[in-house]
Amino acid sequence: MPSLKRSLASCGTKVSIGRGSDFKGNKNIHIGDACSIGVNAIIWTTRAEVIVGNYFMTGPNITIITGDHRTDILDRPMIAIGDNEKLPENDADVVIEDDVWVGANAIILKGVHIAKGCVVAAGAVVTNDIYPTYSIWGGCPARQIGSRINK
Numbered sequence: 001m002p003s004l005k006r007s008l009a010s011c012g013t014k015v016s017i018g019r020g021s022d023f024k025g026n027k028n029i030h031i032g033d034a035c036s037i038g039v040n041a042i043i044w045t046t047r048a049e050v051i052v053g054n055y056f057m058t059g060p061n062i063t064i065i066t067g068d069h070r071t072d073i074l075d076r077p078m079i080a081i082g083d084n085e086k087l088p089e090n091d092a093d094v095v096i097e098d099d100v101w102v103g104a105n106a107i108i109l110k111g112v113h114i115a116k117g118c119v120v121a122a123g124a125v126v127t128n129d130i131y132p133t134y135s136i137w138g139g140c141p142a143r144q145i146g147s148r149i150n151k
Contacts, residue, residue, distance in 0.1 A: 012054065017041070031056070032098070038062065046083070048091040048110065056096055059104030059122060066110050067091040117148060
């Protein structure tokens, strides 16, 4: 996917993006070096950015989204509410530090910061920041279920 990589705000070296992946808002997507993004990944940005560090890897079908819709306007269907009507709190950056693994079918929502060396289990829905470093998170919503550090 060389043309997809060239369309990003920044893309490091040795980056692999799986077939069928769908990126929107490419000028707001930054990917570091030596990253492997699985097939059918979805990364959609709005006014906010996705910033991915080095050595990031994912399973298939992961989703990262930096925005949501307004739900407070009741006199029109939500689909009829334009992006120009969004509030600042509807969009927030997603930041993923170095050496993070996101398992198959995981979802990462707006405003999330994932610390260095963390693992997001398959099928997890991440709605809040993930820390400390090297922790393992899973579930819906995601919660800490382990650590990569032997105690």
